[in-house]
Amino acid sequence: MIPTPDLSHLTRQDYEHVYEPAEDTFLLLDALEQEASELKEIRPLVCLEIGSGSGCVSAFIGGILGPSAALYLCTDINARASRCTLTTGRQNKVPLESMIASLALPLLSRLKHSVDILLFNPPYVPTVIAEAENAQGTADIEGSWAGGIDGMQVTDIFLQTVESLLSAKGRFYLVAVKENNIPDIRARMSDRHGLQSKIVMQRRAGREHLFVVQFFR
Secondary structure, three states: OOOOOOOOOOOHHHHOOOOOOOHHHHHHHHHHHHOHHHHHHOOOOEEEEEOOOOOHHHHHHHHHHOOOOOEEEEEEOOHHHHHHHHHHHHHOOOOEEEEEOOOOHHHOOOOOOOEEEEEEOOOOEOOOHHHHHHHHHHOOHHHHOEOOHHHOHHHHHHHHHHHHHEEEEEEEEEEEEHHHOHHHHHHHHHHHHOOEEEEEEEEEEOOEEEEEEEEEO
C-alpha cells in the first residue's frame, strides 16, 4: 500500500486559500494506486498535474514511481497553491516543479506529445458562468471548485489540449462528477481527438457521484 503523502507542514491558514484534499482527491489517489503497475511499466519521463493545489497528488505519483528520472511538473493559477506544492514535494522528497499558470498554456509547445502521466482534478461543480469566471479571475480557492455550466467550463478548455500533450504511451486521468456528462466527454475525446478511454474508478461521496476516467491513445 502506498502511503498518503505527508501534508503536516500545511496549516489551517493555507487551507483557507488552497483546496484541502477531500473525497475527490482520495478517489484519484486510489485510482492511481490501482493503476500503479501500469504506470511503472510505461517508465514515465514527464508527469504533469494541472491545478496541483496542495501537491498531494503529484507527491503520490512520486511515491508510486519511486526513484526515477521522471520530471514532475505542476501548474496552478493560485500562487499560494504553487508554493504549497513546492513544500509538499520537499516534505515528501519528491522533486516537484511548480509554476503559476492557467492550465498548461505556457507548456504546450515545449511538451508537445511528451507527457506520459497527465493529471487533472478540475473545478467540476456546476455553477453560473459568472461565478466560474470570477473564481478563475481571483485565482483563490474558489477556482478549485467553481466549474460553470455543467461544471465543464474550465475542463472543456483543457480537453482541447490533451491530445497534443500526451506522448505515445501517455495516460490522462480526469476527475469528474456525473453532472459533467461523462459519456459525452468520452465520446468527444474519441471522435475529435482519437483518444480511447475507460472508467478507472467511481465512488459516491455525499451527494456527489465521482469518477476517475483514463484517456489514452
